[in-house]
Amino acid sequence: MALFYQIPKLNYHKPKNLNEALKLLKELGDAKPIAGGTDLMVDMKIGRVKTRNLIDISDLREIRKIEFHKDSIIIGAAVTLQEIINNERIRREIPILVEAAENLGSWQIRNVATIGGNICNASPAADMAPPLLILNSKLKLSSINGDRVIPLEKFFKGPRQTELMVDELLTEIVVPKESCNAGMKFIKIGRRRAHTLSIVAVAVAVRTMEDKIEYVRIALNSIAPTPIRAYKTEEELIGSRVNEVEGKVKKLIEEIKPISDVRASAEYRREMAVKITIDALKMSIENWRCKEK
């Protein structure tokens, strides 16, 4: 009976609706929600996560929707990455989400892994975080006692630590429509192209006016304990001319804290972070110009 990995004994709950799921989450106290399970199953196998109860939320209709409203686009937390890739309207209106999703995991992973799971797992290398950060996304956290909405940048507390309370579930990701009106680009560096964790990744959103940067958002992963916005660099860039961006992005080094690990050294990460941020900025500016025409 020797197996490499064995998940400890547990109870597997399959609530029929969101309300039932939230009630279970409250009652059980130590339960873990499971959607695609592509991170959680590994964590349970290696003992990083221990739980007696799993609540399967992957089929809950309430959190599997994609809605296009006048001011916002709402993506249910249990929408899979492949569904994002296949959604024609997302492809048109928020292509940066498709770019990031296409570079995450493999087809087998993308078929089940969810956008909410990628955020809630709160890996420093979460690939959906940089694009959602530059889109000024908000998260709806629900519990049986009610909902609250917080900006994504307030959600990450540390590696695998989030703002979520034990009885709360991430139910919706809200992307303000006005954030989509920018030139954007996502660049990820990994050890190889397919099915790889990020060594560093960046997402950029830009609007320029008369060759000056009027609006900019920069977010990166894998260079700090959580995915982060590069506020100082953004501030430095506002108002500067488009041909000056290269020098200004040097500031980025002051606000990132990469570590050395199995994927890359801190030095490499630092250098690549600057390099791909410059590249992503230039491409975003180009994308914005095309969009404006």
Place this chain on the structure above:
Amino acid sequence: MKIIRFQLNGKWVEVEIEENMTLLDLLRRKLHITSVKRGCERGECGVCTVLLDDKPVYSCLTPALKAEGRSVITVEYLSKNGKLHPIQEAFIKSGAVQCGFCTPAFILTTYALLKENKNPSEEDIKRFFDGIICRCTGYVKIIEAVKIASELCNQS
């Protein structure tokens, strides 16, 4: 223990299982379908791939209870009455099988891919195959097999 009911290769089956069981263990240990391989067990290598409602997934990362009420397809589904599926013929024809350990996963993924895209380009094939590792590194022949398979499937 829980009783799970699902369609395995087109036939309904009912099995009593532990709630912490993976789909990989349900298939291999309970139902003795050993074409589904145990590889890395953590979603890196792809040899445990099965089709869940026609979509390729890693059975090592899938709780068995997720199969409840759904369809699970393994490579046994493809040949009918002793006659191989065109995809299997294509893999033989191009010599895409070396040690054979990854072959069921690649054949199932080809089956799923050709359902979505009847004429995949080489780029498409590479992209959709990014989740399976061939230990023998025989990717050139595997990609060739998919091209032949798409021709064979389009003819029949």
